[in-house]
Amino acid sequence: MDQAAESDLRMDWQGGAIFRPVRTGNAFEETVERLLEAIKLGVFAYGDRLPAERELAARLNISRETLREAIRSLQQAGCVESRRGRYGGTFVTYRLPPPDLGELRRVVADMGLELEDALTYRMVLETGASEQAARRDLTEDQRAYLARRLSDLEDATPEQYRQLDSRFHLAIAELTGSHSLAAGVAECRMRLNDLLNAIPMLERNIDHASEQHRAMVEAILTGDVAAARRSTEEHLAATAALLRGFLG
Incomplete structure (x- = not known):
């Protein structure tokens, strides 16, 4: 393409x-x-x-x-x-600012239960999006586009990674064909965006996330609805655990 x-x-x-x-x-x-x-x-x-x-x-x-x-x-x-x-x-010309863990911990404290609400909302929306994307008969262009988003993410520099990760997750939501669902995923990502950007780039975590991303894409492209949900759920749970660990 x-x-x-x-x-x-x-x-x-x-x-x-x-x-x-x-x-x-x-x-x-x-x-x-x-x-x-x-x-x-x-x-x-x-x-x-x-x-x-x-x-x-x-x-x-x-x-x-x-x-x-x-x-x-x-x-x-x-x-x-x-x-x-x-x-x-x-x-x-916008670039992500460097993370300030001290400030973000204060933000988390102010959020209170809202953080868990946002994490739960994300889990429900994105597992559902992966399931629905796996159910659809995607066009060749759509399949190539999703594969490209994965490839770009895997080749990302540390400075690019978080934004390309957002683009990857939004691409899955858009492939559902539901603008309402995709808009919900975008809104939820914005609620968590600064916090997700503050997670340190841990090599083992990036490797693990790459395995999960590949599993998500493979399940969607092969129409394996159960695997799409399972791999997305595992990935989001791992991200939430890191978020709680570093910012809790």
Whole structure:
């Protein structure tokens, strides 16, 4: 699959979870939120070009002026930059900040029971997403896209890993064909995002996670619903255990 085709698929699938129509009266604020969500979750990572203004405004159901105002605000915050010319557009410049375990432990203390609520919600949503993706008759492009997300994650540098991990999990949710489910997975990931990013990069854990990711993909691509649920559940339980251990 060429890069242009993959970009279109990313907009159709992962973009569908985040770039859904803005429904509140606070169009500017919600647009900023959606764009930041897409950037922080790695749907569009450092160096990626955001979709064309006309297409993005139509997806969000907002005016192009509102979109421009939101992009200008993100540019002032150092999250994106606009380039002119034939190969111009709006490009992501955001990088994940280094983790601050002390601050994040305070955040966890403030969250109280909300942390366990978020972990339970994630378990239910993502195991269900893997099951549903395994049930579907995926197209060749969809199968290739999921395999590419796994390959990118396995080849990620430590700086890229967390965002590409988010992109991998969101890709599975989008392959269910349910925008509501995919949006729920994205929302839950945002609730836990700063905490997940704070987990130290442990080589043994990354190796273990890679085995689990491969098992998830194999089960989905072979239509093994039970294995898809089991491998996803094992993976999420391991991540939750590390999260509790380092931030508890």
